[in-house]
Amino acid sequence: MKFSKMIYAVLAASTFIFSSCEKDEDVPAAVYTEPQVTASSSEATDIEFGATGSTVTFNVSVDSDLTATYAATGNGVTVSNATGSVTGNTVEITFDAGAAAGAASVNLVVTDSQGKTSQATAVINIGAVATEVSLTSNISANTTWTSDKIYILGGRITVESGVTLTIEAGTIIKGQAGTGANATALLVARGGKIMAEGTATSPIIFTSIADEISQADIAAGNFASPNLDADVNGLWGGVIVLGNAPISASNSSGDVSEVQIEGIPTSDPNGLYGGSDAADNSGVLKYISIRHGGANIGSGNEINGLTLGGVGSGTVIENIEIVANQDDGIEWFGGTVNVSNVVVWNVGDDGIDTDQAWTGTLSNFAVITVSGHCFELDGPEGSTTGSHIIQNGYINAAGSEDLINTDDNSGVALKNLYFVGVGTDQKINRVTAPAVTFEGIELSVDASELASHVNGEVPAGVTAGTTNSADLSVLSWTWAAQSGNLQ
Incomplete structure (x- = not known):
């Protein structure tokens, strides 16, 4: 009896152990599909530098029984949504393009809840899209030129009366080559308006089609032409208001x-x-650089870098640079507009030219190495008279024809002008003109030589000295300053 019970117990235990082992072998360990990530090449293509809010999409596959997260990093771009959870079959990464053209990338790593990872890289070509807008007709409706494009003047383009042209900071405008009736220029007609407001870090550049300057140069703070010397002129026209x-x-x-x-x-x-x-x-001109212009439209008739004809005092003009113009830097024909913070550098004729009884003020400026007169200050051409003020200027007269040239009937008050680089034969002419006054005019010459630089008796307001009243620091954004010519 006892033996039978023992046998039964052993058999029962064996059955239990066998049954348990058989049940364990029926439940295999779970196997999960590893995540997969691929970049969508159709979207990771050309992005213009400086673009914001651009996106690239990655295709993602994660096992349906698992969850996953992602981490994105940018090379040459700044990623906005760098981390997050994977939902669905795609992950869209938003980024801002860098400030320079070239290859960039976004790398995406996906990690599932089992710790398995997969990654892919989307290559982005920044700046490969060269966006140019060719202009061949007048501007007859309100228009905005944006900094992500380069505007090509295909002729004399006029902002017509009643129309406003707005130009964003950092915009580049290039003129095609042409002379005579085909000379290219931007002309703002009477009754038209230009709102061109650059900044010290994003100036508006008017230049020649031959100039290779780009948006990437502006964004990087390189305002010099990368391929044209600062004395190359006459390649297009200029700006006329x-x-x-x-x-x-x-x-x-x-x-x-x-x-x-x-x-x-x-x-x-x-x-x-x-x-x-x-x-x-007539609008606003701020932080404007005009280069390589002055195309000839006829015998001895060239376009100035900036021409101001009958421009009124309601117009704002400040922080202007003229480089390598074949004719004058800035010329006023009457009008009442005030202009401040100006650089005129390497022009082929006069630095500052005034006509027809302009009655505004030019203040805080530099004139550097012009070929004609540093100042050509003509009188009225009709019976109406008027006087303007030119003050606080730094003038490097090296290579110029003379220092100050006026007519007998000119009306101008000259104040606080400092001349350096004065050559042997350079003079101040017509110091006896009754409506021309001199105050604080200093020539960096020996006092014994002063009289040789004045055509006539030296006025009380003209002395030998070294006082510079111009604040050149506000002109540090210019090509002239970046090249070391404002010192």
Whole structure:
């Protein structure tokens, strides 16, 4: 009896052990599919430098029984959503492109809840899209030029009366080659308006089509031309702004209130300027650099870097650079507009030229190595008289024809001008003109040589000295300053 019970117990235990082992062998360990990540090549292509909010999409596969997270890193771009959870079959990464052109990338690593990972890299070509806009007709409706494009002037492009052209900071405008009637220029007609507001870090550049300067150069703070020397001129026209402010002009019949601006054929009625509105507003020009212009439209008739004809005091013009213009740097024809913070460098004729009884003020400026007169200050051409002020200037007169040239009927108050690089034959002319006054004019020469640089008796306001009243620090954004010529 006892033996039978023992046998039964052993058999029962064996059955239990066998059954347990058989049940364990029926449940194999779980096997999960490893995650997979691939970059969508259709989206990871060309992005313009500086672009924000661009995206690249990765295709992702994760086992349906698991969860996963991702981590994205950028090379040459800044990723906005660097980490997150994987939901669905794609992960979209948002990024801002860098400030320079070239290859960049976004790398995505996906990690599932079992700790398995997969990664892929999307290659992004920044700046490969060269966006140019060719302009061949006048601007007849309100228009904005944006900094992500380069605008090519295919001729004389006019902002027509009643129309506003807005130009974003950092925008580049290039003029095609052309002379005579085909000379390229941007002309703002009477009644038109230009709102061109650059900044010290993103100036607006007007230059030649031959200039290889790009948006990447501007973004990197390199404002010099990468391929044109700073004395190459006459490759296109220039910028011309016309208004309804008073001028002093005449013809064979007597005084006239409007005339055609020089540099524009008389066949173009948009070239007329002058009127009776002293407070006329032609817009805003700030942090503008105009280079390599001055194309000849006829015998001895070139376009200035910046031409201001009958421009009124409601117009704001400040922080202007003119480089390598074949004709004058800036020329005023009447008007009342004030201009400040100016550099004129390497122009082929006069640095500062005034005509037709301009009655505004030029303040805080530099004129550097011009070929003609440093100042050509002409008097009124009609019966209307007027006087302007030129003050706080630094002038490097090396290579110029003379220092200050006026007419007998010129009206100008010259104040706090400092001349360096004065050559043996360079002079201040017509110091006896009754409406021309001198105050704080200093020539960096020996006192014994001062009289040789004045055509006539030395006025009390002209001395030998070394006082510079111009604040050149505000011009540090210019090509002239970056090249070391404002010292």
